[in-house]
Amino acid sequence: xxxxxxxxxxxxxxxxxxxxxxxxxxxxxxxxxxxxxxxxxxxxxxxxxxxxxxxxxxxxxxxxxxxxxxxxxxxxxxxxxxxxxxxxxxxxxxxxxxxxxxxxxxxxxxxxxxxxxxxxxxxxxxxxxxxxxxxxxxxxxxxxxxxxxxxxxxxxxxxxxxxxxxxxxxxxxxxxxxxxxxxxxxxxxxxxxxxxxxxxxxxxxxxxxxxxxxxxxxxxxxxxxxxxxxxxxxxxxxxxxxxxxxxxxxxxxxxxxxxxxxxxxxxxxxxxxxxxxxxxxxxxxxxxxxxxxxxxxxxxxxxxxxxxxxxxxxxxxxxxxxxxxxxxxxxxxxxxxxxxxxxxxxxxxxxx
Amino acid sequence: xxxxxxxxxxxxxxxxxxxxxxxxxxxxxxxxxxxxxxxxxxxxxxxxxxxxxxxxxxxxxxxxxxxxxxxxxxxxxxxxxxxxxxxxxxxxxxxxxxxxxxxxxxxxxxxxxxx
Numbered sequence: 205x206x207x208x209x210x211x212x213x214x215x216x217x218x219x220x221x222x223x224x225x226x227x228x229x230x231x232x233x234x235x236x237x238x239x240x241x242x243x244x245x246x247x248x249x250x251x252x253x254x255x256x257x258x259x260x261x262x263x264x265x266x267x268x269x270x271x272x273x274x275x276x277x278x279x280x281x282x283x284x285x286x287x288x289x290x291x292x293x294x295x296x297x298x299x300x301x302x303x304x305x306x307x308x309x310x311x312x313x314x315x316x317x318x319x320x321x322x323x324x325x326x327x328x329x330x331x332x333x334x335x336x337x338x339x340x341x342x343x344x345x346x347x348x349x350x351x352x353x354x355x356x357x358x359x360x361x362x363x364x365x366x367x368x369x370x371x372x373x374x375x376x377x378x379x380x381x382x383x384x385x386x387x388x389x390x391x392x393x394x395x396x397x398x399x400x401x402x403x404x405x406x407x408x409x410x411x412x413x414x415x416x417x418x419x420x421x422x423x424x425x426x427x428x429x430x431x432x433x434x435x436x437x438x439x440x441x442x443x444x445x446x447x448x449x450x451x452x453x454x455x456x457x458x459x460x461x462x463x464x465x466x467x468x469x470x471x472x473x474x475x476x477x478x479x480x481x482x483x484x485x486x487x488x489x490x491x492x493x494x495x496x497x498x499x500x501x502x503x504x505x506x507x508x509x510x511x512x513x514x515x516x517x518x519x520x521x522x523x524x525x526x527x528x529x530x531x532x533x534x535x536x537x538x539x540x541x542x543x544x545x546x547x548x549x550x551x552x553x554x555x556x
Numbered sequence: 557x558x559x560x561x562x563x564x565x566x567x568x569x570x571x572x573x574x575x576x577x578x579x580x581x582x583x584x585x586x587x588x589x590x591x592x593x594x595x596x597x598x599x600x601x602x603x604x605x606x607x608x609x610x611x612x613x614x615x616x617x618x619x620x621x622x623x624x625x626x627x628x629x630x631x632x633x634x635x636x637x638x639x640x641x642x643x644x645x646x647x648x649x650x651x652x653x654x655x656x657x658x659x660x661x662x663x664x665x666x667x668x669x670x671x
Contacts, residue, residue, distance in 0.1 A: 401620060401621050401624035401625075402624070403614065403620050403623040403624050403627070403643060403646065404643060404646075404647055406623070406624040406627035406628055407627055407634050407639075407640075407643060408634075409627070409628075410627040410628070410630075410632075410633075410634040411634040411635075465660065470659060472659045472660070472663075531587055531590050531591050531594060532586075532587060532590050534594065535590045535591075535593060535594050535597075538594075538597055538654040538655070539654070539655070540654075541647065541650040541651045541653070541654035541655065541658075542651065542654070542655055542658050542660065544647045544650065544651070545647040545648070545650075545651045545658065545660045545661060545664055546660050548640065548643045548644050548647050548664070549644075549660050549663060549664055551634060551635075551640065552640040552641075552643075552644060556660075
């Protein structure tokens with residue numbers, strides 16, 4: 205992790221074009237022309253939600269082929285947030301996403317990857333996939349009832365296909381990772397660097413230490429496979445988004461992360477993303493050819509909850525340390541109490 | 557005594573933030589909502605004093621810092637029922653301040669978990 209931000213900053217041009225400005229639009233039009241197979245005029249560039257690590261725009265492009273009437277195409281332009289952004293360079297993310305798509309995981313199609321000369325920065329253009337991205341909405345609305353019923357099987361199958369790709373297929377990409385024990389120790393080092401004492405986190409570290417596997421990684425994991433990163437339509441899983449954190453690990457990391465309390469959005473009786481039981485997920489994963497043990501899933505679910513708690517602690521530390529003063533980050537610090545309660549419940553009662 | 561009290565002042569700020577939230581666009585409106593939640597947390601913290609409650613819950617083990625240190629050194633075992641009961645009491649005190657509507661709070665308070 206420590207080497208990535210430096211190498212990224214080094215490869216970034218000094219000034220990056222605003223995609224909504226005239227030069228940015230012209231650069232996007234040049235980039236899209238070969239991908240869309242015609243002369244392109246960029247009509248509209250609308251900023252969508254921006255995460256901590258990336259910014260996203262919806263781009264409306266008018267494509268003219270020969271003498272035919274112009275066709276309007278919607279595409280998505282996504283760019284790293286720049287300095288301090290976590291995760292892999294966009295170009296590597298796009299490569300992982302394309303290979304995952306070829307393995308059978310539903311992903312948005314990659315249309316173009318800008319090079320350094322484009323002025324568009326570390327970014328990618330993907331096709332627009334229709335669907336609902338707000339998990340609280342598709343977890344609640346009646347029109348997604350059928351989708352919710354199908355999601356466990358679709359998630360199990362998507363993960364089984366991703367995890368079945370042999371490690372050798374990723375060997376050319378600069379991906380991090382490690383054994384479960386190494387990932388836990390990395391997290392503990394961050395915890396001690398921040399320097400606060402959260403007794404429930406120490407409980408979880410002590411509980412996890414003898415349980416985390418020391419065996420080397422067996423597959424590539426998505427690394428952030430959760431309800432908030434799905435596009436869901438009436439048929440269920442339309443696309444898996446946010447390929448910012450893939451790394452080499454074991455299947456249970458993705459499966460356990462999907463069960464973390466924070467992504468159940470209050471629907472805690474359904475541990476898998478607020479929409480299914482663990483048994484349904486395990487059955488779907490096995491039916492699609494995957495191998496997983498229920499007790500190992502539980503260990504990684506506890507790990508996932510602790511990992512989310514560590515994110516809360518780090519985001520709060522951004523504010524407390526003065527790096528990123530923000531009411532939002534300060535407030536997230538108090539979500540540590542939620543995770544502390546979840547960890548104590550999980551370890552004391554053997555369930556969450 | 558102060559008049560209004562600290563809690564009454566914060567409640568007034570909360571009312572203002574509710575108005576601001578409705579009037580402000582996008583990200584600013586969202587941040588007003590977050591700020592209102594922060595003010596509510598501080599109100600509850602002034603009333604409930606979770607630091608003292610956590611210290612009382614973990615007193616038999618030397619207090620919060622000693623529990624963290626003991627779990628790190630291995631002197632305390634993560635499966636010790638008395639420790640788990642004390643930690644449950646401690647996290648309940650904090651969560652009742654930080655997010656009293658969080659489902660796990662009620663589940664931890666229930667004598668026998670129904671799940």
